[in-house]
Amino acid sequence: MRVFMAAMLVGLAPMALAVAQSSQPSLQEPSSQEPMSRGGNLPRLGEIMLGKQWRHIKLWFAGKGHNWDLAAYELAQIRASLIEAASLYSGIPVGDVAIMAGPIQSIDKAIQSKDGAAFVKAFNDLTVGCNACHRDMERGFIEIRVPGASPFTNQVFAPSAKR
Numbered sequence: 001m002r003v004f005m006a007a008m009l010v011g012l013a014p015m016a017l018a019v020a021q022s023s024q025p026s027l028q029e030p031s032s033q034e035p036m037s038r039g040g041n042l043p044r045l046g047e048i049m050l051g052k053q054w055r056h057i058k059l060w061f062a063g064k065g066h067n068w069d070l071a072a073y074e075l076a077q078i079r080a081s082l083i084e085a086a087s088l089y090s091g092i093p094v095g096d097v098a099i100m101a102g103p104i105q106s107i108d109k110a111i112q113s114k115d116g117a118a119f120v121k122a123f124n125d126l127t128v129g130c131n132a133c134h135r136d137m138e139r140g141f142i143e144i145r146v147p148g149a150s151p152f153t154n155q156v157f158a159p160s161a162k163r
C-alpha cells in the first residue's frame with residue numbers, strides 16, 4: 001500500500017506498480033534504518049540516497065546545460081529512487097515524500113518547456129525538500145545544496161547539438 005501512496009504522491013503510479021510487484025513479499029515492516037533481511041538484496045537506505053545524490057548533481061548539470069533529454073532521464077531516476085525509499089522503509093514520513101511532488105512536477109514542466117529559469121527555481125525547491133526530510137528524520141547534518149562543479153569528468157552534460 002505504501003508504495004502506491006508514495007507513487008501517487010510523486011505522480012508515478014505505473015512505476016510504483018513495477019516496484020511493488022518486484023518487492024511485494026518484503027513490504028511489511030522494514031525499519032527506517034535497516035532493510036528487511038528476508039527478500040534478498042534490498043538496498044540500504046543510505047545507498048539509495050547516495051544514488052539520489054549523484055542524480056541530484058547530474059540533473060543540475062543536465063538542466064544548466066539545457067540537455068533536456070538527460071535532465072528528464074535523471075529526474076525519472078530521482079523519482080524512482082524516492083518511490084523505492086518510501087516503499088521499502090516505513091519509517092519515512094509520507095508528508096516528506098509529498099513535499100517532493102511539487103518541485104518534481106515543476107522540474108518536469110521546466111524540462112518539457114525547455115525553460116532554464118524555471119528549472120533553476122524548481123531545482124532549488126527540490127533541494128529544500130531533500131533537506132526538510134533529512135531534518136525531520138534527525139539527519140539535519142546531511143545538508144544538500146545546489147552543486148558548484150561537476151565531479152563527473154567522464155560524462156558530457158551539454159546536449160549533443162552543442163558539441
Ligand code: HEC
Pocket residue numbers: 033045046047049050052053056078092093096097100126127129130131133134137139142144
Ligand atoms: C522522504 C525523506 C527523504 C528525502 C525526500 C530525501 N532524503 Fe536523503 N536521506 C533520508 C534519510 C532518512 C537518510 C539517512 C539514511 C540512513 O540513516 O541510513 C538520508 C540520507 C541521505 C544522504 C547520505 C548518504 C550517505 O551515505 O552519505 C544523502 C547524500 C542524501 N540523503 C541525499 C538526498 C538528496 C539529494 C535528496 C533530494 C533529491 C534526498 N536525500 C531526499 C531521507 C530523505
